Amino acid sequence: MSRLNAPSPDGVPETTQGILDNIGAQFGFVPNMFMTLASNPTVLDVVMTLQGTLSRVLDAKTRHTIALAVSQANGCDYCLAVHTYVSSELGGMSSDDIDLARAGSSIDPQRAAVARFAQQVVASRGQVSDADLAAVRGAGYTDPQILAIVTVTVQILLTNFINNVNRTDIDIPAVSPAGLPG
Incomplete structure (x- = not known):
């Protein structure tokens, strides 16, 4: 409740x-x-x-990938349900790509790098290593795009924190730990 x-x-x-x-x-x-x-x-x-x-800083699938990766890393069940629904129903992502995003990866190599980087931002509380930056740059992201990735990550953390504090009742189809509909 x-x-x-x-x-x-x-x-x-x-x-x-x-x-x-x-x-x-x-x-x-x-x-x-x-x-x-x-x-x-x-x-x-x-x-x-x-x-x-x-919504203007990165393409929608990249933002969805970040949202799923961050919500999984931060343990926000409400946000996982919402972002799974939005990614699938409104964002055109496959269930495989949604599951991969939650695991810090993607079917797309660039988005896989973003998912890993976003999860590392969360895990390290922003204290990412030079190797983490090199990996996301190596996937083709520029420094302005990396700033956008970090900002979207923090925006998702904001709603994760709100929903975790509230323990918001899930009113969208929930997801199981494996990423399958609950």
């Missing part, structure tokens, strides 16, 4: 209703995480603005 209170649909602040309507149009419903965030309109705005802005 979620540990933080979410407003009832009637109790959503007017300033956030438009944001929730847009989220609902995308998913077909408003996921619990966003309902919880709606209790603090400023936090909801920060998360949505960050997600919107970062």
